[in-house]
Amino acid sequence: DGGITQSPKYLFRKEGQNVTLSCEQNLNHDAMYWYRQDPGQGLRLIYYSQIVNDFQKGDIAEGYSVSREKKESFPLTVTSAQKNPTAFYLCASTIFPRVEEKLFFGSGTQLSVL
Amino acid sequence: AQTVTQSQPEMSVQEAETVTLSCTYDTSESDYYLFWYKQPPSRQMILVIRQEAYKQQNATENRFSVNFQKAAKSFSLKISDSQLGDAAMYFCAYRSGGTGNQFYFGTGTSLTVIP
Numbered sequence: 730d731g732g733i734t735q736s737p738k739y740l741f742r743k744e745g746q747n748v749t750l751s752c753e754q755n756l757n758h759d760a761m762y763w764y765r766q767d768p769g770q771g772l773r774l775i776y777y778s779q780i781v782n783d784f785q786k787g788d789i790a791e792g793y794s795v796s797r798e799k800k801e802s803f804p805l806t807v808t809s810a811q812k813n814p815t816a817f818y819l820c821a822s823t824i825f826p827r828v829e830e831k832l833f834f835g836s837g838t839q840l841s842v843l
Numbered sequence: 844a845q846t847v848t849q850s851q852p853e854m855s856v857q858e859a860e861t862v863t864l865s866c867t868y869d870t871s872e873s874d875y876y877l878f879w880y881k882q883p884p885s886r887q888m889i890l891v892i893r894q895e896a897y898k899q900q901n902a903t904e905n906r907f908s909v910n911f912q913k914a915a916k917s918f919s920l921k922i923s924d925s926q927l928g929d930a931a932m933y934f935c936a937y938r939s940g941g942t943g944n945q946f947y948f949g950t951g952t953s954l955t956v957i958p
Contacts, residue, residue: 760944769852771934771950779944787945817886825944829876829895832936832946834888 731756735820735835741843742807742814750805750838752820760825761803762832765789766817775818778803779825807840815841845870847937849949856925857957863910864920864952866935874940877911877918882932882951891933894918896940922954930956 733754742748760779764772774787778797792811797803807814820835846869856862879891894902894911901909910919922929935949
């Protein structure tokens with residue numbers, strides 16, 4: 730079955746540590762996204778990518794980095810510069826530029842600080 | 844950037860009754876798409892219903908329907924015959940029909956279904 734796989738489901742970060750969240754899709758989608766979800770704040774866009782080797786900052790990109798070396802993969806690194814990383818992270822993808830299409834979501838990664 | 848507003852942080856409904864969740868948005872575009880997503884306790888995001896702005900007819904999916912008022916920039920979700928499994932966070936989302944590369948989400952409404 731096609732879908733989006735996020736791993737790990739739970740992740741713990743120590744002070745000063747960088748951690749990487751994995752996102753893989755086999756839907757052949759061009760566009761991929763990373764959202765951060767905090768209670769009461771909805772989904773906020775961190776980064777998105779429309780094609781391989783290209784990505785754009787979203788509203789809250791500071792302290793995060795991404796890469797898009799392959800169409801199916803869009804990993805997110807939470808760097809030590811992100812001082813409040815505890816949140817639920819959602820990866821999503823969609824067909825672009827077919828704008829009538831919905832976003833497909835992964836099952837998310839809960840990141841916590843030790 | 845477009846903004847999406849959900850003014851009801853929490854709502855509750857009796858089982859088998861009807862509830863309406865509100866959503867308004869701000870845009871200068873004429874071509875766009877609107878979505879309602881459900882996020883149950885599992886936190887998996889699930890599409891509930893989609894509306895194309897160029898269609899005057901309100902979208903319907905079984906017990907879920909929308910009241911789309913384009914001039915008022917309003918997009919409410921009506922859930923009929925509410926079931927316990929409808930308990931979840933509901934997010935309204937907007938996608939531009941032009942560039943179409945970003946989705947804008949509201950802050951969500953937490954729906955409780957009372958047995």
